[in-house]
Amino acid sequence: MASQSVPSTHRPGDAARAAADPAAGLSRGAASRSTTISEVARLAGVAASSVSRVLNGHPDVSPAMRARVLDAAEMLRYEPDFVAQSLRRGATTSIGFIVRDIANPLFADIVKGAEQELETAGYSMLLMNSLGDPARDAMHLRVLRQRRVDGIILSLQSETNPDTLAALRETTAPIVLVDREVQGIEAGAVLSDHFAGVTAATVSLLELGHKRLSLIGGPFDVRATRERQAAFETACKTAGLTSANYETKLGPYTHEFGYQTMQALLEGATPPTAVIASGVQAGSGILQALDERGVVPGTGISVVICDDVEFLRLIRPSISVIARDGEAIGAAAGRLLVERMKDADAPPRTEILPTHYVARDSSAPPQRS
């Protein structure tokens, strides 16, 4: 195929040049214009529509036509213009991914997982960070709409922010939420079974003998927080603890919040003997606060961090985590989105992925006090 000869009326090199050059003087920006479909058509001596049919694998084309077109296309190194295709087809084969903060290693894994899945299906990904600001979620949704993306993966800042909800309602592209639940909009979702993981961790800490526990971090208006808080408090109650002995401190997913909250707890009259951090950023803040006061995880206080990241494994004593597979979450989100982009009638689906409590040295019996 590739080595097949050109129609004899054309001399390879010159013909290619001649066909490509005439159009070169257009006023279309700085870059050297690339070959268009009509240049291929001219060289092959056929209509542009036929070139399109061949290149798109339309069934009703003669072998002769196919050969002429493929030769011409190859000679001119023709690559179809995605922008023109997008306008004509009404689909861009691109999707948007709005993420809270790509610098969170878990999100980086999720993005990576999604990208691989989407790339296989021919989609490219526009990445946007909301950086803790719900207004940016709404803004990015607007931009993605104007860019006519075929779908959106979304890890919202807030499930209840009015601006975000308004922007979501105006969004017609299929949406897959990552670890979020939003009332009143049609969207697929990939959720994590936080309840199971936090329950396992809390029960395990209780069994070690802890009687004063804290759950730290996570904004109130997000599913993960609700699940974790419910699991944590249910486990404590079930073990017979009274509400004076366990406590949930909600706040942003930041190092700062973990740091300050842990400091405050340590200064309190009856500090907890075990803490669970909702996320690695809060977790790192907690570890810093402990380190500054010389409190050793496991010995001085038990620590469990939600989400696992590579570097966490280097810390000694080793830190217990509630792990989940970021790449698997991203891949699932990509799959669910592709499913709906390929079939507009496919109903949005929800997938729940597991979390696993991994006990390490930072989980230990409380010191006598």
Added chain:
Amino acid sequence: MASQSVPSTHRPGDAARAAADPAAGLSRGAASRSTTISEVARLAGVAASSVSRVLNGHPDVSPAMRARVLDAAEMLRYEPDFVAQSLRRGATTSIGFIVRDIANPLFADIVKGAEQELETAGYSMLLMNSLGDPARDAMHLRVLRQRRVDGIILSLQSETNPDTLAALRETTAPIVLVDREVQGIEAGAVLSDHFAGVTAATVSLLELGHKRLSLIGGPFDVRATRERQAAFETACKTAGLTSANYETKLGPYTHEFGYQTMQALLEGATPPTAVIASGVQAGSGILQALDERGVVPGTGISVVICDDVEFLRLIRPSISVIARDGEAIGAAAGRLLVERMKDADAPPRTEILPTHYVARDSSAPPQRS
């Protein structure tokens, strides 16, 4: 302006509906079609070209025209179609960012920095991971070309891979390289002054009395490796060490490579008393290898890691690093790219950003041996 009344021949609600509905029955994918410029024109009773002029801030428009158009656009919640604009203008206001691995926290910071800079200038970012495979660099370059991105930020896998170079030569969009130098192509670049950082670290280790040092990691065909190796070996030579006493081990930027290389070194006849890791992934491999043998950084062996990440700071004993500011690197790359996208004649520029050696507990005098 916004509250100005509609031309009296139109009743707000009905007119808007009437103008919007007729076109609703088209065969353009699943999503409810959005308003087009001609619908706005019809409602305002003007030509589409006038709507375009108003919305693009063309100077020669009468206040009356402006008002009519803005009212109509607002009433129909008109948002221009970026795809159509892109085709017509020959510019997509989107750029591509090809990164080795977004899961590397330094790259995540770089991407974040670039995104913010680009967003300010109105550009969106397509993100692609090459995942250690140079063939993916070439593939992604091809896709970005077809998507007609206005510019590309590139942190190549390899500076010499033939496929990559071929793909680069076919790229006409302006390019900014991140920490890479490629011969024979026109590209801007943001580089890090690795030479300064590694020199400072090596000199400092030598001054502490180390006489056997290793530099671990980094692929051979990348600028950072050359700079680091040159700085490391120059400093050792200058201090009077013979080549039997210092060694550079090159290899991929992976945890695995750091881990295995460190293991091998520890098993050797004369292990180094100090190592410098080229990057956090190799660094984490090295730390794991040390941990498994009970070798404590600072006490048993001095360790310096190139690049700093948040979680590294939680490790005890604390690890010395050669730090650089990822977000600043990304922001600089974004700025250089925007500069060239806005002015096709702007020559590609190179910016060199500093690195800083930060000595911590893992840098200490060698043990007597």
Added chain:
DNA sequence: CTGAAAGCGCTTACAG
């Protein structure tokens, strides 16, 4: 200052 026309690069009914 405004409108009608052309055209960006494709794809897809519609004829033949």
Added chain:
DNA sequence: CTGAAAGCGCTTACAG
């Protein structure tokens, strides 16, 4: 099986 025409939604010379 193939070509000519229309059109996706814009913008921009070109007339007036």
